[in-house]
Amino acid sequence: MSLQLFPLKGAFADPSVADPRLPTARCPFPRAQRLRTRNSRGLRQRSDAAAKTGDLEKAFPFPAWEKLDEVANLQNLGLEIRKEQVPSTSAFPSLPTSPDSKSSKRVLLYRDTNGWCPFCERVICALVEKNIEFDCVYIDLRNKPAWYLDIVETGLVPAAEIDGRLVWESKDILDALEETFPEPSLLPTEFSEDANAASALADTLSRAGFSFLRGREYGSDGPGDPTELLESFRSRLQEMEDALARHPGPFFLPQFSLADVVHIPHMQRFAAYLPNIRDEVVLHGPGAQYPRIAAWLDALEERPGFRAVKSDPETHVQVVRRLFGVQPSVEAERPRGASAAGARLVTNREAVVKDVLANAGLDSGDSFVRQAVELTVGMLAAELLGEAPAKPDLADDPPSKARFCAVAAAVLAFLRSRVSSPRDMPADAASSFRAAIDKMLREVYW
Ligand SMILES: N[C@@H](CCC(=O)N[C@@H](CS)C(=O)NCC(=O)O)C(=O)O
Structure with a gap:
């Protein structure tokens, strides 16, 4: 079987890239390919056997978390894990989201769980510049606890307890910090x-x-x-x-x-x-x-x-x-090789879809998967050619949407590592091909 993803053909052949008369239709890594097939069969056999005994650990090497904890050196990073809270990690010391949370520090900051609030940023920036130790309590802005609304009349974050005094409004908090901790001064x-x-x-x-x-x-x-x-x-x-x-x-x-x-x-x-x-x-x-x-x-x-x-x-x-909902009016400059990559993908779409279905580990017997694969390849081609990629309208069907996104991510990741230059396309086209995939992967769970 030809493993060449985008065989050069007719009008799309780029003479500067490869001579179509050369035996490019063969996989340049036949040995690697054979090994991969053997390994995957081996893994399947082992996992079947393990599944029978329920002993997954034998089939799959579980991550050596203790060793990784050590290597990650969590303490030195200052990372705290807050069990049952979202987000569960934060570089800032934090307390449970509860009216009873009492801090041993002089400052307790109430901030947003999603870490995006620009007004909270002001306060954190000043606290860090002034070397003031603080704890955080994270408030979910989509579901503010009643006790928070009781104590902060605006209901907004940030708010801060400074030596037991509650202050809200970012600028008022900055002033209160200056008053309470005059040195180092941020307000000459x-x-x-x-x-x-x-x-x-x-x-x-x-x-x-x-x-x-x-x-x-x-x-x-x-x-x-x-x-x-x-x-x-x-x-x-x-x-x-x-x-x-x-x-x-x-x-x-x-x-x-x-x-x-x-x-x-x-x-x-x-x-x-x-x-x-x-x-x-x-x-x-x-x-x-x-x-x-x-x-x-x-x-x-x-x-x-x-x-x-x-x-x-x-x-x-x-x-x-x-x-x-801000939409860019800036036309992202299309990288030089994008059109060449898009043209190859369009020309060879059948081979590409077939290759994905055969080798990306997806369930090729499932018609939803087959359609999702073809649609993803089409979306990638549109992206490369500067057309708006048409996404399926699955807003009313969250499970199918999630499934589509997962298939699309698998297809894109597979193609990203599959493309080979100059076998499939010129170097700048391959770079554009991967850049387009990276962009789509960032947006795949829309
Ligand atoms: N003027 C306030 C603005 C604070 C503010 O707008 N915070 C937003 C988060 S970025 C908020 O709490 N939004 C929740 C809401 O509007 O209910 C300040 O400077 O602290």
């Missing part, structure tokens, strides 16, 4: 006017940025005027640029301060969103339009408080798309 009194101006700008700038990204004014249902939204965002960014110029060094004041802390959450988000969602505004990297803001973003990387709350750009983009 001689610059309080500039700090107040920066704090006010944090609100107007974040509103303008989110309005621009969502295409509508904060609090309004209808679409806004895109040019006005862009101009308003730009003028707030210019205000920030000017404020950063007021003192020497990269920060708002001559030293890192609360003025920086209050801007960190929305600015780290905008820096992540813009290149992926709306590229009219460039905050960072080549073509940066606000040099002081770009230098400020660079300087943050050195701050322990920022590192404690920093997320990766991809998480930010995924969250804003899911949470606010």
